[in-house]
Every structure is written in C-alpha cells, then in structure tokens.
Amino acid sequence: MPSVMARATLLRALLLACLSLAAAGLMAPGPATAQLGAAAGPPAVGVVTAERRPVTERTDFVGRIEAINRVDLHARVTGFLQERLFQEGQEVRTGDPLFRIERAPYEAQLEQARANVASAQATLENARVALARARELRQTGAGTQAQLDNAIAQERTAAAGVLGAQAAVRVAEINLGYTEITAPIDGRIGRSTYSVGNVVGPQAEPLATIVSQDPMHVVFNVSQRQLLELFNRYSARGGTEAVLVRVRFADGTVYPHPGRIDFVGIQVDRNTDTVLVRAVIPNPPREGPSEQGRLTAGRMLIDGQFVNVSVEGVEPVLAVVIPRAAVLQDQGGNFVFVVGEGNRAERRNVQLGRSTSAELAVVEEGLSGGETVISEGVQRVRPGQPVNPAPAAPTTPQATDAGGGGGAAPRPGPSPAAATERRG
Numbered sequence: 550m551p552s553v554m555a556r557a558t559l560l561r562a563l564l565l566a567c568l569s570l571a572a573a574g575l576m577a578p579g580p581a582t583a584q585l586g587a588a589a590g591p592p593a594v595g596v597v598t599a600e601r602r603p604v605t606e607r608t609d610f611v612g613r614i615e616a617i618n619r620v621d622l623h624a625r626v627t628g629f630l631q632e633r634l635f636q637e638g639q640e641v642r643t644g645d646p647l648f649r650i651e652r653a654p655y656e657a658q659l660e661q662a663r664a665n666v667a668s669a670q671a672t673l674e675n676a677r678v679a680l681a682r683a684r685e686l687r688q689t690g691a692g693t694q695a696q697l698d699n700a701i702a703q704e705r706t707a708a709a710g711v712l713g714a715q716a717a718v719r720v721a722e723i724n725l726g727y728t729e730i731t732a733p734i735d736g737r738i739g740r741s742t743y744s745v746g747n748v749v750g751p752q753a754e755p756l757a758t759i760v761s762q763d764p765m766h767v768v769f770n771v772s773q774r775q776l777l778e779l780f781n782r783y784s785a786r787g788g789t790e791a792v793l794v795r796v797r798f799a800d801g802t803v804y805p806h807p808g809r810i811d812f813v814g815i816q817v818d819r820n821t822d823t824v825l826v827r828a829v830i831p832n833p834p835r836e837g838p839s840e841q842g843r844l845t846a847g848r849m850l851i852d853g854q855f856v857n858v859s860v861e862g863v864e865p866v867l868a869v870v871i872p873r874a875a876v877l878q879d880q881g882g883n884f885v886f887v888v889g890e891g892n893r894a895e896r897r898n899v900q901l902g903r904s905t906s907a908e909l910a911v912v913e914e915g916l917s918g919g920e921t922v923i924s925e926g927v928q929r930v931r932p933g934q935p936v937n938p939a940p941a942a943p944t945t946p947q948a949t950d951a952g953g954g955g956g957a958a959p960r961p962g963p964s965p966a967a968a969t970e971r972r973g
Contacts, residue, residue: 591892591935592934593936594923594927594929594937594938594939595938595941595942596924596938597872597921597941598922599869599921599922600869600870600918600919601867601868601869603867605862606865607859607860608859608860609857609859610771611855612768612796612856613768613855614765614766614767614850614851614854614856615765616760616762616765616852618734618736619760619852621757621758622648622730622758622759623755623756624648624727624750625724625730626750627751628651628654628655628728628749630648632745633647633745634646634648635738640737640762642735647757648729649730650730652725652728658721658724658725659721659725661721662714662718663718665717666715666718669711673707673711675707676700676704676707679704680697683696683697733759734759735761735762736760737762739757742757762848763833764808764830764831764832765829765830765850765852766828767827767858768825768827768828769826769858770818770823770826772822772823772824776813776824779860786862789809789813791862791863791864792861793863794809794858794861795858795859795861796808796850796858796859797856797857806830806833808828808829810828811827811828814826832849832850834848835848835849868902869917870910871910871922871924872909873909873910874924874927875910876901883898883901884915885897885899885927887916887920888921888922888923888936888938891935892938893936894932896932897916898915900913900915923936
C-alpha cells in the first residue's frame with residue numbers, strides 16, 4: 550500500500566511539472582511572434598498634395614427636350630381624303646404637299662360662283678341702261694323723279710350684287726385651295742391619323758403633327774436655392790452668357806453640341822418651388838450617308854425626350870481638387886485626413902463642390918491647397934495616429950475637369966503604400 554501511494558504522488562508531481570512547462574512555453578514569445586512585434590508600427594498610407602487646378606463648375610438637373618414649333622394639321626374643309634403625299638416620320642419643308650382632299654365638289658362650287666358673277670354683271674349693265682334712260686326722261690319732263698330714284702337704287706343694288714358674287718368666287722377659290730394641305734413649317738411629320746378614303750373635316754382629329762427639328766429647346770426646373778447659387782456664381786462673369794448647357798442621354802452618352810440659356814421663368818411654381826429654365830440647343834442631322842429609299846437618318850434630339858442637363862461654366866475656375874477616395878463621411882459630414890507635424894494624421898472637415906465626380910472631389914471649404922492628404926489606406930487611420938506616408942498613384946491631368954462629363958481617366962497601378970496595405 551505505501552508503494553502505491555508513493556507512485557501516485559510521483560505521477561501527480563510529474564503532471565504538474567509538465568503543465569508548468571507547457572504554460573511557460575505558451576507565454577514565452579517565439580521567433581515568429583517576435584518578428585510580428587518588430588514589424589508592427591505606423592500604417593503605410595498613400596498621400597497626395599491638395600492642388601488648385603482648373604475645374605469646370607457643373608450643376609446637374611433633369612430636363613426634357615421640346616420642339617420650338619409644333620403644328621397639328623387639320624382639314625379646313627370636309628371631304629374624302631384622296632391622297633397622302635408623304636412618308637410617316639420623314640422631314641418636310643415649308644410648302645411641301647402632304648394631303649389631298651377630293652377636289653371635284655369644290656371645283657363645281659367655284660364654277661357656280663363664277664357663273665353668279667357673270668349673272669350679276671349682266672344685271673348691273675341692265676340697271677345702268679335703265680338709269681340712263683330715266684335720267685333722259687326726267688330731263689325732258691316725260692319722267693318723274695320717283696322713276697329716277699328707283700332706277701338709281703336698282704343700279705346700286707346690281708353693283709352690290711356683283712361685289713357679293715365676286716366674294717363668293719374668292720371663298721370658293723379658298724375652299725378649293727384647302728383641299729391640298731401643305732406643310733406650314735420645316736420639321737418632321739409624325740404618323741397619319743387617317744388613311745386614304747376616310748371623311749375628314751374641321752371637326753375631325755388632327756391629320757398629323759409636325760415638330761420642328763433644329764434648333765430644339767431643353768427645359769428644366771431649378772429650385773430657388775440652386776437658382777440663387779447659379780446667380781451668385783455667374784452674375785459677375787456675364788450671367789447666362791457665362792454658362793453652357795450640356796445634355797446627357799439615358800445611357801450616359803454626352804450630346805456633342807452645347808446649348809445656351811435663352812429664357813428664365815418669371816414665376817415660381819407653387820407646388821414644387823422651382824423656376825422653369827429653358828435653353829436652345831442645336832440639333833443637326835446625324836453624320837453619315839443616308840440610305841436611298843429609307844427614312845432620313847434623323848437627329849439625336851427628339852421632342853419630349855427626358856435627358857440629364859448640366860449647366861457648366863464657360864471658363865474653368867481654380868479649385869482645390871483631391872481624389873474622391875480620400876473623402877470620408879460620418880454624422881459630422883465629409884472629412885479628410887491630412888498628414889501633420891510628426892507624420893500624425895489630422896482630421897479636416899470639408900465641403901465638397903457640385904462638380905465632384907466619382908473620381909475627383911472639388912473642395913470648396915476645409916482645404917486651401919498644399920496640404921498632404923491621405924488618399925490610400927485611409928480606412929486604417931485614426932485622428933492623431935502616426936502614419937508612414939508614401940506617394941499615392943497620381944491622377945492624370947485629364948481627370949482634373951470634374952465637370953467634363955466624360956469621367957476621370959483610368960488610374961495607374963497601385964503605389965507601394967497601397968501594396969503594403971493589401972499585404973498587411
């Protein structure tokens with residue numbers, strides 16, 4: 550029995566010794582742990598210098614394309630539609646024949662009116678002869694004054710009858726002319742409401758619609774606040790002459806021809822608190838040969854089309870520009886980190902301009918230019934923390950036009966600081 554107890558005591562002592570050694574091994578730093586500890590230090594970050602560059606100021610809106618002139622074609626006389634002389638969707642010129650209504654009834658009316666003129670002229674001649682005879686009889690004393698007065702009245706009535714018959718001829722000629730409907734303006738004609746053979750007239754729906762093509766209007770609503778900002782920004786530079794209007798389509802394509810503002814509304818919409826602004830913009834035909842026998846190649850702007858509208862300054866202005874990736878946001882607003890004394894990160898609250906794009910940020914307040922701004926590895930930085938700065942990947946000069954609409958140029962490969970960040 551004593552030997553069994555001695556063995557148990559020895560085993561417990563050995564077990565405690567093993568556990569102590571294991572615990573000591575876990576607490577002691579190994580070679581790998583020592584290397585990690587030695588490598589720990591300020592985070593590597595990529596930095597850029599906040600510079601003042603020429604920037605095109607831009608404010609974006611949603612607008613609609615409108616034709617300057619729009620005409621609904623109505624029949625002025627009633628009759629069967631005899632011909633349609635155009636292809637739906639084509640462009641027409643002023644005076645081009647478009648529809649013909651049956652002419653025969655109106656030609657007959659014109660002939661009847663001309664016959665009435667001849668009859669009235671014969672009656673007038675007879676009345677004049679009777680008047681001359683009545684005057685002779687009155688001078689010889691064979692006629693009475695009453696007979697003379699009656700002859701004068703008949704002659705005047707016959708003369709008025711001639712004028713009335715001539716007016717009826719003019720009306721008949723006008724109605725006959727209405728049987729041919731021509732284009733009142735240059736533009737593009739839409740689909741025909743009626744096919745040949747239908748009865749049309751003044752009370753019927755429009756036969757077709759023509760909208761002018763070049764130039765076009767683009768209209769958009771501007772809030773009072775934005776209108777005041779635009780006024781304060783450009784009033785000293787020439788007002789509406791200091792801005793251009795550019796259009797972007799739904800697929801992001803930029804329309805190549807800029808426009809000019811030609812009208813600012815005189816009333817504020819009480820429902821939306823906005824003011825209507827209108828610009829005139831060219832709409833030339835698309836380049837390239839047209840195919841024989843097909844519709845015209847058309848133009849890029851279409852009446853009623855929704856577009857994105859950008860109001861841009863004609864002349865670029867100097868503004869502080871930094872990469873958009875350097876800007877962070879929290880409840881306090883937008884901010885950036887700059888490298889201060891001792892390579893410590895400092896927070897700067899900034900206000901971004903409206904020309905800020907996906908690649909570049911235009912800073913209106915918070916930076917004056919010349920600051921060293923952290924643009925890469927910014928997520929690992931805390932205020933007051935030491936950092937290890939290195940030059941970030943530069944942006945090309947093309948990207949400095951934050952309002953150009955073409956997007957920033959592709960960015961070069963990552964800087965050593967960014968590579969360090971990914972490896973960490």
